[in-house]
Amino acid sequence: MSVPPPSSSSHPSQPAPKPWSVAATLHVYRMLLGMYPRGFRAAYGADVLQVFRQRCGDAYRERGAAGVMRLWLPAIVDLLIGAVADYCCLAVEAWRRSMSTDRVRSSAITVFCAYIAFVLAGIGFQKMSEYEDFTQAAKAHTLIGVSFNVILFGSGIALLAVLGGGLPLAFASLRYALSARRTDILLLLGVPIVAFGALIGYGAIVLAVTRGEKLHIGFVGLVAVLILGAIASTAAVSLAVKRSQIDGNLFYFARIPAAITTLTMLAICLATIVWGLGLRFDAPQLFNGDGGLVATSTAANWFGIVTVMTIATLVAMAGVARSFNMPRHMRATVA
Amino acid sequence: MPASKNTHAENGDPHAFLPLTPAVFHILLALADGERHGYSIMREVEVYTNGQLKLGATTLYRSIRQMLAAGLIIESDERPDSTLDDERRRYYRLSDLGRQVALAEMQRLDRLMAVARGKRLSLNQAAPGITTGMTMGGL
Numbered sequence: 001m002s003v004p005p006p007s008s009s010s011h012p013s014q015p016a017p018k019p020w021s022v023a024a025t026l027h028v029y030r031m032l033l034g035m036y037p038r039g040f041r042a043a044y045g046a047d048v049l050q051v052f053r054q055r056c057g058d059a060y061r062e063r064g065a066a067g068v069m070r071l072w073l074p075a076i077v078d079l080l081i082g083a084v085a086d087y088c089c090l091a092v093e094a095w096r097r098s099m100s101t102d103r104v105r106s107s108a109i110t111v112f113c114a115y116i117a118f119v120l121a122g123i124g125f126q127k128m129s130e131y132e133d134f135t136q137a138a139k140a141h142t143l144i145g146v147s148f149n150v151i152l153f154g155s156g157i158a159l160l161a162v163l164g165g166g167l168p169l170a171f172a173s174l175r176y177a178l179s180a181r182r183t184d185i186l187l188l189l190g191v192p193i194v195a196f197g198a199l200i201g202y203g204a205i206v207l208a209v210t211r212g213e214k215l216h217i218g219f220v221g222l223v224a225v226l227i228l229g230a231i232a233s234t235a236a237v238s239l240a241v242k243r244s245q246i247d248g249n250l251f252y253f254a255r256i257p258a259a260i261t262t263l264t265m266l267a268i269c270l271a272t273i274v275w276g277l278g279l280r281f282d283a284p285q286l287f288n289g290d291g292g293l294v295a296t297s298t299a300a301n302w303f304g305i306v307t308v309m310t311i312a313t314l315v316a317m318a319g320v321a322r323s324f325n326m327p328r329h330m331r332a333t334v335a
Numbered sequence: 336m337p338a339s340k341n342t343h344a345e346n347g348d349p350h351a352f353l354p355l356t357p358a359v360f361h362i363l364l365a366l367a368d369g370e371r372h373g374y375s376i377m378r379e380v381e382v383y384t385n386g387q388l389k390l391g392a393t394t395l396y397r398s399i400r401q402m403l404a405a406g407l408i409i410e411s412d413e414r415p416d417s418t419l420d421d422e423r424r425r426y427y428r429l430s431d432l433g434r435q436v437a438l439a440e441m442q443r444l445d446r447l448m449a450v451a452r453g454k455r456l457s458l459n460q461a462a463p464g465i466t467t468g469m470t471m472g473g474l
Contacts (some may be wrong), residue, residue: 035395036393044396044399044400047424049375050424051374051392078392079391079393082394
């Protein structure tokens with residue numbers, strides 16, 4: 001290692017007494033250096049001071065106190081410009097981090113909302129296809145049977161993926177609400193429980209009032225309660241997650257289950273289309289009949305379900321694409 | 336630096352770092368001869384610019400931080416003999432990428448000089464105070 005020509009400045013292990021001009025200058029310089037962000041001071045504060053100390057020592061040896069005084073203006077300008085530039089860099093970095101976190105956060109929320117809409121359509125499909133005629137058709141015709149199985153299998157995968165990506169976020173939101181004593185977030189997180197209670201309560205009331213007869217009258221109300229509860233729960237949980245301070249890495253991780261959910265939604269949507277077309281060609285009497293919800297047209301029900309599923313899938317795809325198409329600098333700030 | 340430029344820089348393309356700021360280029364030049372610590376870099380720059388460029392201590396270390404992050408320089412693991420120098424001093428040396436970037440900047444400046452010569456600029460037209468010693472490429 002080539003050691004540069006030693007400066008005539010003092011060796012730190014053998015400190016020489018400092019002239020007052022040097023000591024005062026260093027004292028002021030050390031104070032001004034305190035303006036810098038902590039990270040810079042921790043990493044380079046000692047080095048900066050050492051370099052400036054040597055510069056002061058050399059200036060004093062060359063020109064005495066006047067030489068030290070001549071260092072003041074350039075040193076102050078250097079300190080101020082550097083501090084402003086450093087804080088600007090930190091502000092830009094913080095802004096980028098917030099933008100990227102917002103982006104993955106809104107993407108996760110979009111996929112979640114789309115999934116809930118998809119599930120509602122899926123519940124409609126499940127209710128419609130649970131009748132004996134449809135299950136027999138699924139057994140008798142390969143196309144209907146295979147597509148039906150794809151829907152069942154896909155529903156399980158999508159549910160697992162949503163739980164895998166969503167539960168850590170929900171727990172993180174709950175933990176934040178408890179630690180920060182955010183009653184508003186706790187109330188929002190309680191909405192799904194209330195909605196579920198309302199659904200069970202409504203069902204119990206309908207059963208008690210109708211005594212098992214004319215259940216279809218209560219069924220319409222049940223669907224309404226289910227849809228309203230799902231909308232309220234989705235909005236409340238989304239808002240709770242949005243209001244919580246959650247580690248960006250959790251959202252970054254949630255992109256993978258969100259992508260799996262979206263792909264599964266796409267597969268289910270295609271399978272539902274195939275199921276309907278198969279039914280139309282292989283069991284037209286069923287497709288053209290009134291086997292839909294509350295004895296309505298099967299074809300109309302199928303079309304409505306496919307429409308909702310398609311829109312939900314497209315929305316989820318847009319959300320996932322947005323989170324995966326983040327600019328490189330945004331990805332770096334999240335990860 | 337725009338995102339696309341950042342990407343090239345991360346891929347080790349020396350031209351993605353150009354143009355260099357004066358501080359960064361001078362630090363690269365100062366380290367071209369071998370390892371130096373912060374104050375030595377500062378003095379070297381001051382000497383070969385005839386005292387016309389005096390790097391501030393914070394400018395120096397902000398540039399060093401940036402150059403370390405970009406992989407242009409490397410902090411040396413070795414420490415000099417404590418009888419010769421302060422053990423706590425940090426020494427820096429050029430990385431291969433840093434050397435390539437310095438060369439690329441020199442080529443860029445060379446091309447600029449060629450353009451300037453083509454414009455028939457001569458030292459006789461130079462503003463008062465500009466000396467031949469400080470100009471690059473004999474302009």
